[in-house]
Amino acid sequence: MPALYYFRKMLHTEQLYNYFLHHPTISTDTRHLPEGCIFFALKGPSFNGNRFALQALEKGAAYAVVDEEAGDDPRLLRVEDALKSLQDLATYHRHRLDINILAITGSNGKTTTKELTAAVLKKEFETHYTQGNLNNHIGVPLTLLQLNDEHDFAVVEMGANHQREIAALCEIAQPDFGLITNIGKAHLEGFGGIEGVKKGKGELYAHLRNHGGLIFIQLDRPALRDLLHGYDNIISYGESAAVQYQGRVCESSHEFLEVEVLRPFHLRIRTQLTGDYNLDNVMAAVAVGSQFGVEAHDIKEAIEHYVPGNQRSQISRKGNLLIVEDTYNANPSSMKAALENFRRNFKGYKIIALGEMLELGQGAAEEHLLIARQAQAIENATLLLVGPLFEEAARELSCLHFPDSPACAAWLRTHLPEEGALLVKGSRGSKMEKVLDVFQEA
Numbered sequence: 001m002p003a004l005y006y007f008r009k010m011l012h013t014e015q016l017y018n019y020f021l022h023h024p025t026i027s028t029d030t031r032h033l034p035e036g037c038i039f040f041a042l043k044g045p046s047f048n049g050n051r052f053a054l055q056a057l058e059k060g061a062a063y064a065v066v067d068e069e070a071g072d073d074p075r076l077l078r079v080e081d082a083l084k085s086l087q088d089l090a091t092y093h094r095h096r097l098d099i100n101i102l103a104i105t106g107s108n109g110k111t112t113t114k115e116l117t118a119a120v121l122k123k124e125f126e127t128h129y130t131q132g133n134l135n136n137h138i139g140v141p142l143t144l145l146q147l148n149d150e151h152d153f154a155v156v157e158m159g160a161n162h163q164r165e166i167a168a169l170c171e172i173a174q175p176d177f178g179l180i181t182n183i184g185k186a187h188l189e190g191f192g193g194i195e196g197v198k199k200g201k202g203e204l205y206a207h208l209r210n211h212g213g214l215i216f217i218q219l220d221r222p223a224l225r226d227l228l229h230g231y232d233n234i235i236s237y238g239e240s241a242a243v244q245y246q247g248r249v250c251e252s253s254h255e256f257l258e259v260e261v262l263r264p265f266h267l268r269i270r271t272q273l274t275g276d277y278n279l280d281n282v283m284a285a286v287a288v289g290s291q292f293g294v295e296a297h298d299i300k301e302a303i304e305h306y307v308p309g310n311q312r313s314q315i316s317r318k319g320n321l322l323i324v325e326d327t328y329n330a331n332p333s334s335m336k337a338a339l340e341n342f343r344r345n346f347k348g349y350k351i352i353a354l355g356e357m358l359e360l361g362q363g364a365a366e367e368h369l370l371i372a373r374q375a376q377a378i379e380n381a382t383l384l385l386v387g388p389l390f391e392e393a394a395r396e397l398s399c400l401h402f403p404d405s406p407a408c409a410a411w412l413r414t415h416l417p418e419e420g421a422l423l424v425k426g427s428r429g430s431k432m433e434k435v436l437d438v439f440q441e442a
Contacts, residue, residue, distance in 0.1 A: 272307050
């Protein structure tokens with residue numbers, strides 16, 4: 001009888017929120033259960049959190065939210081759908097806080113832009129922002145549920161690999177402001193091509209148009225301008241004289257990006273980022289910060305102190321050898337930009353180790369060949385291609401090819417130059433960071 005009772009009693013969002021107010025920490029993973037948290041038993045293709053609900057309670061969770069019969073413990077809170085309840089709870093919580101939410105999406109650079117923007121906003125506001133890669137249908141609600149009354153601002157990263165995902169995340173987060181970094185060749189398989197990417201990312205602008213939100217836009221990018229559909233509640237940034245926040249890349253004698261803000265104020269920023277492609281990310285942070293009242297000197301300080309992490313364009317040295325690690329993600333657009341930056345800004349002998357780009361669908365072979373050709377054209381460089389998707393390109397171009405990153409690392413162990421530069425880049429699934437694990441042991 002008790003089990004049947006708990007199975008039938010469904011909690012609504014308002015009732016669940018009362019539990020959350022007393023236990024405002026959420027977990028979806030029994031391996032990481034803060035004492036007194038609420039555990040949400042989520043389900044996926046290869047797991048079912050309902051099976052671990054009682055275990056979560058034993059480990060210290062105050063309650064477990066389940067959508068299947070999981071026992072007769074009164075701390076089991078029954079809902080129709082645990083994931084939907086998590087998302088609804090996050091939206092409910094978001095509307096009970098007096099907080100500004102800026103949503104950021106895009107094919108490349110969204111994490112760097114998020115972190116730069118958050119660093120700038122922190123100079124003036126209590127700011128929370130997406131941690132790590134919690135940018136999907138689970139991560140966004142978890143980010144929102146970490147907010148509290150002390151926060152003034154939230155910077156929420158939104159990722160997607162199919163159409164309608166950004167729209168769904170906007171329904172959850174209800175952002176007041178939004179920014180699309182760019183439109184590029186990422187997740188082509190899921191989006192159905194570049195036009196699908198454009199439509200999918202444009203769902204953020206559509207949400208803001210429908211709700212009178214403010215859009216921050218790199219106005220020099222035609223693909224982004226097209227998504228405005230005449231909407232004029234915008235703040236623009238870029239390189240041309242047509243934008244409100246204008247900046248440019250400064251010529252420098254070192255590997256780090258320097259940016260000069262030309263208007264509406266003058267500022268020179270020496271970043272700890274590599275790559276001219278980061279200009280847009282820096283200018284986005286400048287525009288957002290300035291628009292919300294952060295002083296120019298504070299913007300400069302915040303950006304200059306930001307150090308990239310998570311294997312994104314990180315620069316290190318081993319003696320006279322410069323190492324550029326960009327192994328968190330890769331797609332044709334980011335690969336092209338990274339290679340061009342490596343060609344222009346790194347001198348001497350070079351080694352280029354490229355791992356596969358995933359989720360490209362039927363055009364994968366052609367995209368890998370195009371990138372391999374671009375890399376091979378870089379003077380005074382040795383090209384290393386890693387993974388099955390690069391095999392055909394390596395054969396056509398007579399490049400060194402390795403089945404996986406450990407094999408590439410084994411070659412590098414005996415071929416490391418004493419000076420020069422090494423670029424290692426690939427999609428997360430290609431595990432190119434293992435190349436550097438071995439390299440660092442050498």
